[in-house]
Amino acid sequence: MLAPGILRIMNDTDFFRALNPGQRGGFDETNWWVVDKAGHPDQPQAEEARALLCRTYWYPVYCYTCRLGHTHEDAQDLTQEFFARILEKNYLQAATAEKGRFRSYLLMMLKRFLADEWDRTRRQKRGGGVRMVSLDAVDTQFLRRQEFAEATTPDKAFDLAWAESLIRHALESLEQELAAAGKGALFRHLKAYLTGDSEVTCVATAERLGMSVSNLKVTVHRLRARLRDLVRTEIANTANSPEEVEAEVQDLYAALR
8 A cells, every 4th residue: 555654745735735836936848858858769868758757657557457457477567568668669759748648648558558468368368378478577666565556446546656656756856865965864864754654753853863843843844845846846747838737736636635
């Protein structure tokens, strides 16, 4: 299931209210660059863009596939094969902003892929055997939590996993930022306060860090504000307008309510 801290973040209405792009600065017109670059492998930063999309959507694709009834191993193989195919065939080039949200486009491609795989498997069974697919090993940190994928419909499992993926990646980015600034230990001590998981009092943590309780609370407040910015950045990577960012924020909230 979702980590308790992630759920606490997502159930924080103030957190989501602050994500409203209408309350923040101007929209960066290059936000759609991730999808655009990923669809043009001959351009600079294409590999970086493709890696970012795979990182964000691997878990949602896996959860959708698992929720259809596939075993962990089969869902893992199908997920890897799906990404290998859309990158090899360069289906991402057809994902234009005018066609709507990238998330919806990817889910449509996934449904087509799985339907094709189902037909192919049936044909192979009629022919006397099924080809065993050997794929490279991948990180299964999240992929073994099948109870998460089984909690709802396939489409909702996809959206729920997408929401968790965004939040987790935002937390990872925040950790990397603080580590680069020489404040990795600060993040480790305060992460539980960002997610609401802390079982240690503010007084004890403040003493450990050598700061006052009021300074600790201000620091946590600032880190939560930065986390909100990073969540919005994750969303904006595949959004084409401030309105679409807002719609995705609302979907993010709806998926985890």
